[in-house]
Amino acid sequence: MKIIIHGIGGRMGAEVAKLALFGVRGSEVLAGVDPYGSFDGARCVGSFDELTERADCIIDFSHHSATKGLLDYAVKTKTPVVLATTGHTEDELEAVRLASEKIAIFHAANMSLGVALLIELAKITARTMPDAEIEIIEKHHDRKLDAPSGTALAIANAIKTVRDDAFFTYGRSGQAKRTKEEIGIHAIRLGNIVGEHEVIVGTDSQTITLKHEAHTRALFAEGALAAAEFIVGKDAGIYSMPDMIKI
Numbered sequence: 001m002k003i004i005i006h007g008i009g010g011r012m013g014a015e016v017a018k019l020a021l022f023g024v025r026g027s028e029v030l031a032g033v034d035p036y037g038s039f040d041g042a043r044c045v046g047s048f049d050e051l052t053e054r055a056d057c058i059i060d061f062s063h064h065s066a067t068k069g070l071l072d073y074a075v076k077t078k079t080p081v082v083l084a085t086t087g088h089t090e091d092e093l094e095a096v097r098l099a100s101e102k103i104a105i106f107h108a109a110n111m112s113l114g115v116a117l118l119i120e121l122a123k124i125t126a127r128t129m130p131d132a133e134i135e136i137i138e139k140h141h142d143r144k145l146d147a148p149s150g151t152a153l154a155i156a157n158a159i160k161t162v163r164d165d166a167f168f169t170y171g172r173s174g175q176a177k178r179t180k181e182e183i184g185i186h187a188i189r190l191g192n193i194v195g196e197h198e199v200i201v202g203t204d205s206q207t208i209t210l211k212h213e214a215h216t217r218a219l220f221a222e223g224a225l226a227a228a229e230f231i232v233g234k235d236a237g238i239y240s241m242p243d244m245i246k247i
C-alpha cells in the first residue's frame with residue numbers, strides 16, 4: 001500500500017512515516033507533502049501539483065486549512081483519504097461531505113484503535129447492565145487546555161445512545177445523592193500523563209472497570225495506518241472508527 005503523508009514534517013506525520021519505513025500494515029511512503037517541513041528518509045514535496053505517481057491512500061495530519069486543496073487532489077486522482085487533522089470549520093466539513101460522494105474518506109478526531117474499542121465496550125456494558133451506575137475519569141498532562149477531554153465526551157455520548165435518560169454531571173460536588181441516570185465525568189490534570197480514560201460501571205454486587213492508557217502518540221499513527229488499510233478499495237462515503245471494529 002503506497003501512501004502519501006500530508007503534513008509529513010509534523011509530529012504525527014513523522015510518526016506515520018517512521019512506521020511506514022518498517023512496512024506496518026503493508027505501507028510504504030510514496031511521498032510526503034508539506035510546504036513547511038520534511039522527513040529524512042522519504043521524498044518530500046511542497047504541494048500535490050508536484051506529484052506524478054499515484055498512491056493507494058493519502059494520510060492527512062496537517063492543518064485543517066489545507067483540507068480543500070487535499071480533497072481537490074484526492075477527488076481528481078480518485079485516491080482514498082484518511083483525514084486525521086482536527087479543527088475543521090463548517091465550510092471545510094461541507095467540503096469533506098461533498099468529496100465523500102466521490103471517494104472513500106475515513107474521518108476520525110481520535111485515530112486510536114484502543115480508544116475506539118473502549119467506546120464500543122463502554123456502550124455494550126451500559127446496554128447490558130441498564131441499572132448500573134457509570135462514572136468516567138480522564139487524566140491528562142498539565143498543559144491540556146480543554147476539560148473534560150473530547151474523548152471522555154465521546155465515551156459519554158456513546159453511552160447516551162443506549163441510555164435515553166442519561167445526563168452528565170461534571171466534577172461532582174455539593175450535597176445531593178447521585179441518581180441512576182447520571183454519568184459522572186471527572187478530569188484530572190497533572191504532570192506529563194499522555195492520556196488515560198477509565199469507565200467505571202457498578203451495581204451493588206459488582207464493578208466493571210474499562211481503562212485505556214496512551215503511552216505515546218504513535219498509537220494515533222498506528223490507527224491511521226490501520227484506517228488506510230481499511231478504506232483502500234472501499235466505495236465512496238465517509239467511514240470512521242466504529243466501521244473498523246466488529247464486536
Ligand SMILES: NC(=O)c1ccc[n+]([C@@H]2O[C@H](COP(=O)([O-])OP(=O)(O)OC[C@H]3O[C@@H](n4cnc5c(N)ncnc54)[C@H](O)[C@@H]3O)[C@@H](O)[C@H]2O)c1
Nearest residue numbers: 007009010011012036037062063066084085086109110111
Ligand atoms: N485524529 C487523531 O487521532 C489526531 C492525533 C494527533 C493529532 N491530530 C491532529 O493532526 C494535526 C497535526 O498534528 P501534529 O501534532 O502533527 O501537528 P504539527 O504542527 O506537528 O504538524 C503539522 C504539519 O502540517 C504541516 N502543514 C501546515 N500547514 C500545511 C498545509 N497548508 N499543507 C500541508 N501541510 C501543512 C506543517 O508544516 C507541519 O509539518 C492537527 O490537526 C492535530 O490536531 C489528530
